[in-house]
Amino acid sequence: MKTAAISFQRPFRVDLLWGPEMLAGAALAVVDVLRTINALAAMRAPRDPQPVVWRWVPSQPGRVPGSLPRSPGFRGDADAVVVPGWHANSGPHLD
Secondary structure, eight states: OOOOOOOOSSOEEEEEEEOTTBOHHHHHHHHHHHHHHHHHHHHHOTTSOOSEEEEEEESSSSOOOTTSOOOTTOOSOOSEEEOOOBOOSSTGGGO
16 A cells, blocks of 8 residues: 655644753653654655754743754744643642
8 A cells, every 4th residue: 555745834833841850751751752753754744844943941030951852944933832741749739
């Protein structure tokens, strides 16, 4: 069975929230999934642009660590926002 490659007009844009209490493993697992989507798309159509791009957005005023993996080509508003889990000492700590 032959399948046709899908050509994307513009990439699907994802904002990933980042903060001091965010679970880095959960956030980076999302990045792994996004990278896998791009890798599979590149196998089908190597000359097409990446179908998914992302950027890190601070959940609180401040900066995002420069060591986080980045995706080139993010322009405009996000199509989706990912809020990874966060650390909590107790239930009242979440208030």
